[in-house]
Amino acid sequence: MHAANDPQSSNPSAKLGDTLRWAFELDQSPALAGAMWLTQEIVPHAKDPFEAILAPSTSLDALKELKNAYKMLRTSGMSAAERSLAARLYAATIAAALVRYKTQISTQTPATLQRAFADLAGDADMPERLREIATLAIDMTHRA
Numbered sequence: 001m002h003a004a005n006d007p008q009s010s011n012p013s014a015k016l017g018d019t020l021r022w023a024f025e026l027d028q029s030p031a032l033a034g035a036m037w038l039t040q041e042i043v044p045h046a047k048d049p050f051e052a053i054l055a056p057s058t059s060l061d062a063l064k065e066l067k068n069a070y071k072m073l074r075t076s077g078m079s080a081a082e083r084s085l086a087a088r089l090y091a092a093t094i095a096a097a098l099v100r101y102k103t104q105i106s107t108q109t110p111a112t113l114q115r116a117f118a119d120l121a122g123d124a125d126m127p128e129r130l131r132e133i134a135t136l137a138i139d140m141t142h143r144a
Helices: 012-028 030-042 049-054 060-076 081-103 110-121 127-144
Strands: none
Touching: 030 049, 030 060, 030 081, 049 060, 049 127, 060 081, 060 110, 081 110, 081 127, 110 127
16 A cells, blocks of 8 residues: 555655545634644644543643633634634633532632633533533532
8 A cells, every 4th residue: 555545654645634624624614723723732632622621531731731722812813703712612621620620720710710601601602511511610610
């Protein structure tokens, strides 16, 4: 088999199919492009930011790194849609750390976190499991 056609090959051209597939998928949602790139740098096996945040295998340290990456993207994103998505992902990483690891990874005030979690939980454009983790985080911050 030619190296370019062998999926196990270390030849860079062997990755072209995956790269093109990724580019076409991002064309469907341009706001996701920056978040996808940052996510795959931190959690390479994740297919998207949502999976990275929700996967039980994502460590607390990885959630902290994702939070910092999305925090940066929240202010530096190229479009309002990208910044808005980054804000949701930022809140989701904080919620995931709180729910899964019982750890606060943000210095935001409880009231600010409550608003961010409520906005995430109420956003019908976000995956249901992400909205559920936000709801659980709201409950946890109420009890704290």
